Amino acid sequence: MFWNTLLLSIRAIRRNLMRSFLTILGIVIGVAAVITMVTLGNGATKSVSDQISSMGSNILIVAPGQRFGPGSGGAPSFKLADAEAIENQIYNAKWVAPTTSKSATAVYQANNWSTVVYGSNNDYFPAGNWELADGRDFSDSEQRSGKAVCVIGETVRENLFGTASPIGSQIRIKQFSCEVIGLLEAKGQSAMGHDQDDMVVMPLRTVQRRLTGSQDISRITVSARDTNSISSVKKKIELLMRERRNIGENEDDDFRVMDTRQIADTLTSTTRILTLLLGAVAAVSLLVGGIGIMNIMLVSVTERTREIGIRLAIGALEREVLLQFLIEAVVLSSIGGIIGLILATTASLVLSGIMNIPYIFDPGINLLAFLFSAAIGVIFGFFPARRAAGLNPIDALRHE
Amino acid sequence: MSTAPLIRLNALTKAYGRGQATFQALKGVDLTIDSGDFVAIMGPSGSGKSTMMNILGCLDTPTGGSYEFRGVHIEDVSRNQRALLRRHYLGFVFQGFNLLARTTALENVELPLIYRGESAVVRQQRARAALAQVGLKGWEDHTPGELSGGQQQRVAIARAIVSDPEILLADEPTGNLDTSTSAEIMELITNLNRERGITVLMVTHEPEMAEYAKRVVRIVDGVIASDQRNGEAA
Numbered sequence: 299m300f301w302n303t304l305l306l307s308i309r310a311i312r313r314n315l316m317r318s319f320l321t322i323l324g325i326v327i328g329v330a331a332v333i334t335m336v337t338l339g340n341g342a343t344k345s346v347s348d349q350i351s352s353m354g355s356n357i358l359i360v361a362p363g364q365r366f367g368p369g370s371g372g373a374p375s376f377k378l379a380d381a382e383a384i385e386n387q388i389y390n391a392k393w394v395a396p397t398t399s400k401s402a403t404a405v406y407q408a409n410n411w412s413t414v415v416y417g418s419n420n421d422y423f424p425a426g427n428w429e430l431a432d433g434r435d436f437s438d439s440e441q442r443s444g445k446a447v448c449v450i451g452e453t454v455r456e457n458l459f460g461t462a463s464p465i466g467s468q469i470r471i472k473q474f475s476c477e478v479i480g481l482l483e484a485k486g487q488s489a490m491g492h493d494q495d496d497m498v499v500m501p502l503r504t505v506q507r508r509l510t511g512s513q514d515i516s517r518i519t520v521s522a523r524d525t526n527s528i529s530s531v532k533k534k535i536e537l538l539m540r541e542r543r544n545i546g547e548n549e550d551d552d553f554r555v556m557d558t559r560q561i562a563d564t565l566t567s568t569t570r571i572l573t574l575l576l577g578a579v580a581a582v583s584l585l586v587g588g589i590g591i592m593n594i595m596l597v598s599v600t601e602r603t604r605e606i607g608i609r610l611a612i613g614a615l616e617r618e619v620l621l622q623f624l625i626e627a628v629v630l631s632s633i634g635g636i637i638g639l640i641l642a643t644t645a646s647l648v649l650s651g652i653m654n655i656p657y658i659f660d661p662g663i664n665l666l667a668f669l670f671s672a673a674i675g676v677i678f679g680f681f682p683a684r685r686a687a688g689l690n691p692i693d694a695l696r697h698e
Numbered sequence: 699m700s701t702a703p704l705i706r707l708n709a710l711t712k713a714y715g716r717g718q719a720t721f722q723a724l725k726g727v728d729l730t731i732d733s734g735d736f737v738a739i740m741g742p743s744g745s746g747k748s749t750m751m752n753i754l755g756c757l758d759t760p761t762g763g764s765y766e767f768r769g770v771h772i773e774d775v776s777r778n779q780r781a782l783l784r785r786h787y788l789g790f791v792f793q794g795f796n797l798l799a800r801t802t803a804l805e806n807v808e809l810p811l812i813y814r815g816e817s818a819v820v821r822q823q824r825a826r827a828a829l830a831q832v833g834l835k836g837w838e839d840h841t842p843g844e845l846s847g848g849q850q851q852r853v854a855i856a857r858a859i860v861s862d863p864e865i866l867l868a869d870e871p872t873g874n875l876d877t878s879t880s881a882e883i884m885e886l887i888t889n890l891n892r893e894r895g896i897t898v899l900m901v902t903h904e905p906e907m908a909e910y911a912k913r914v915v916r917i918v919d920g921v922i923a924s925d926q927r928n929g930e931a932a
Contacts, residue, residue, distance in 0.1 A: 302812050313800045601799070608796050611757060612810045612857065613785025615778050691784075692757040695796060 303618055307625035310605075317594055321679075322634040324591040325671040328584030329638025330645065332670075335580035336663040337646040339573025341655035346569050348656070350562040356392075356525055357425060357558045358532055360384075360539065361517040373552035375514035378502065380542060384520060387538060390531045393421035393521040396502055400509040404450075404498060405470040406458040413454050415471060415498045417505025423449075423482075425521045433465045433480035436501050444503030449480035451495035474508055476500065487654065528557055577663075584667065588674040595678045600697060603686040607694030616687045623683035624676065631675025635668040642667075702769050704864065704897060705731040705754065710763035712749050723749040725920035726763065733864070736891045736898040738911035743903070746920040748869060751901045755788055755867045756780040768864075785813055789858030789896075791887075793870035795850045797842045803829060803853045804838040810861045828856040832886060848879035852886070859890060866890065868900040872907055884910045 311318045360380075362373040381396035397418040404411050416422070420435045433449070440447050448469070455464050464478045476498075485494040506513060522531040532555050539553055609619050642664075650657040686694055712724040723746045731737055741747040752758035753765060756772060759780075765772040767783065775783075789810075790796075797806050807825040816824070829838055832852040842850050851871060858866055868887065872880035888910050891898045900911060908914050909928065916924040 299815070302815060306812060309801070309805060313798070604796070605798060608798060609809070609813075610781065611755075611784065611790050611796070612813065613781055613788075613861075614813050615781045618813065690758055692752045695757070695792070 299618065300621070303621045304625055306622045307629060310622065310626055311629060314598070317598055318630055320594050321591050321630045321675065322637065324587035324594075325631050325634025325675060326587075326638040326641060328587030328674075329635055329667045329671045330641040331583040332577065332580040332667040333639065333642035333664055334645045334649070335576040336573060337642065337658065337660060338649055338653070338655070339569070339576050340658045340660055341646075341650045341653075343566050343569040343573060344658055345655040346565045347562050350558055350565065356522040356528055358520040358522065358528065358535065359517055359556045359558075359561075360520060360535055360553060361556075362553045374543065375512075375516065376518055376553075377513055378515060380539065381515065381518045383538060383542060384518065384535060388520075388531060388534050390523045390527040391520050391535075392523045393425040393519075395419055395422040395425045395519040396515040397422060397517050397519060398502065398505055398510055398515045400505065402471050402498075402509060404454060404458060406464075406467065409458045409460075411454055411457040413451075413496050413498055415448075415500060415505060415509060417500050417502040417509070419502055421521075422499060422519070425519045428485075429483040431481045431483040432463065433478070435480055441501040441503065444501055444507050446474055446476040446504055446508070447479045447500065448476045449482060449499045450478055451482050451497045452484035453493055453496040454498055455481055471498070472509065476504075532557060584670060584674075587671075588678070591674055592678045595682055599682045599686070602683065603689070603694050603697040606683065606686040607689070607691055607697065610687070610691035610694060619687045620680070620684060623687075624680050627676045627679025628672065630679065631672045634675065635671045638671065639664060639668065702766075703730045704733045704735075704768060705729070706764075706766040707754075708764045708766075710750075710753065710760050710765060712746070712753060712758070713761045723920055724753075724760070727917075727920075727922055729915065729922065729925075731897065731899070733897055734891075734895050736888070736910070736912040737900070738908040738914045739899065739901045739917060740903060740905075740908050740914060741917035741923075745917045747901050747917045750917065751867060751869050751899065754865075754899060755790060756783050757790075785810065785861070787864040789861065789863035789866045791851065791854050791858050791866065791868040791871045793873040795842070795847075795854045795874075797850060797853055797857075800841050800843070802839050802841055803834060803845070803856075806842070806853055807857045807860050810857060814861060824860055825856070828860040829853070831859070832856045846879075847875050848882060851875060851879075851883055855883070855886060855890075859894070859896065863896065865897045865899060868898065870901055870903070872902070872904070880904075880907065 360376070362375050376396070378396055381394050384391055385394040395418045397416055399414055399416045402413065402415045404413055419441060422428070423430070423435060430449070431452075435449065436447065439445070450464060450469075458464070458469060459467070464481060467478050468475045469478060470476070482495065487493055502515070520531065520535065522528045535555050536551065540551065543552065545551065606619055610616070647657050686697075689697075707727050707729040710724055710727040711722065714721045714723060727750060739747045739751060749758070753760050760773055763773075767787070772780065772783070798809070804822075804825050807828055808821045811821040811824060826838060829835060832855050834849060834852050834856065837845065837849065842853070845853065866887070871887065872883055875883060884907055887898055887900070890896050898911070900907070902908055911928060913925070913927050915922060
């Protein structure tokens, strides 16, 4: 009985190519939209966490104030002495990079480029996973005397020097000239779309004297020796800073020590919300596809009711008719689902390539979208048929 | 076959609707039909002739009385059993042809055999033979839309006889056809009755068509008004 019914179903599908095509199309669009959106969202989330781990996994950032983000909220800034205290007193602090920054325009010959100037020490490079592509980092005497030397990022080089090598050239920043001594290896865009290569690094003292005009540092980046020591280093820094900043027993910290995992959590939860949003938008398209299918099925109900009447009159059992319609619905929605899956995979691969995010296959959402489409197909294909098959054959035949 | 008649109706009634709106389509019909007969059921519109035909064809159920088919009380059997009776013993020809649209003649004729579970080879062979018998050899791959009314009715007849039914039930088989085509269809039905011994029940309101039958039953207002053999004096 099953094989015969399968034959009947396939004949019915072939007979109504336009209806079958539209049904499949509705499912294809819904499934493809949902899977593509969620896959891209997952890719973006993954990309964010990858970028954060590329910062180095053992990184702690010490900054004044309690708020996440820029600004200290009135809390006093750190000074170089704070960084030196961490370096000298905390054994497992491998690299300690006190950092301050200021936006400035860099000029070379006729070219100028707006960028951010960071002042720090040589620990800044390993702590931020930076490699030198050319030239050298700062010498001790340059750091001590605050000499005007700089290491530039790839974006700055490209905009100021074009194809030429920058090493040894003088660029002008505000009112002073600065010798380019090093070029950083390109890192590309960060997860948030920020160009990481758009920067100039100088010795801390140089920036403090010539650009910010103060002894403040905006943050201290500390790299723990290994993953296991992160929390102990974090606690020690907190104790040390409370002591240095004279914070009493019952007072809250007026600074914060963040590890990269915390930052990662914040960012990934943001992208996850975006993924959910995209998924919700796509779910609407799945629903619209479903309504399209429902329309097609309802419009064809008259013709199909008569068809059911004919089948019943020539001796089909009610359950044979139902099985036929069920198979028909399952076949159509499966074909739609499979095409949707293929389309979604192709679109996700292409789009994630364009958007520069990793492609991650998520079996959960693929299965979910597929099952949902199958359910829509079956519900709207099968239930009108069930009503018709329950009629007296003569009533089904006479259906207008 | 025993001596029991093929069909025996006893005080058969059929009512539509409920309460005051009840319409009594059949008001107690007694009728006996023997195997091999060719019966024309005549009557004006609304007389109940189609209702009787649908009940005889197990497409509809009576509200009272009894209907015995080959000794089986149809009013007592289940929906599925009635479907199986239709599958194995009955063949239908309708006024509106009722072929599956956009489906070839061959596939339309094959349909009853699919439900009977015949193999593909047997189906093809028998469907082709049935189409040849109704004079449609060479038209197997045409869909109803590509066939004339007469040809469509021939396909419907082929579909009705492909499973070797005991009875052919024809509801106004020539109602949508012109005079010469009607004559051809009636010749075909008459031949099936004569040569293959298929019992034919035909509803018609045209006296010319009723002349092809061996027996004419007239129904007026839900009761049998007359029942005579053609050729006998009225």
